[in-house]
Amino acid sequence: MSRRGFVIGTVGALALHACGGSREDGVARCAQCGMRVDTAPAWLAGHGEARFDGTKCLFRWAAAQGVDAGAGFGTEYYDGERVELRGAFFGVDSDVLSPMGDDLVPLRTREVAERFARDHGGRVVSFAEVDQALLALLR
């Protein structure tokens, strides 16, 4: 009985944690694609109040809104902390997939990004190299 009570309490606490993004059902959702952002915290990205389930969605949203994606943040692949996108590097064409498939994997420095490319294949691009042509290639 006490174990069941603990599990229910834990689920309730997790539900209370969901915030930000659109809230029509109390669940934070990606401002670009509408997917829940709480299912893959390792991919959380944000720009102001908006939240995203991956870096790719943030870049696409910023382009559509005409705002600077560089002011947003992603979740760094290795340390799991937020990283400002303007100064970040990104792994592309790697074996690491986000909930949205191919994505831009946020990496804090070029050195770390090159390690990522060795570990997971693909190539590395800087923030300035993320453009519409690259975004269109990501599935």
Ligand SMILES: [Zn+2]
């Ligand atoms: Zn999304």
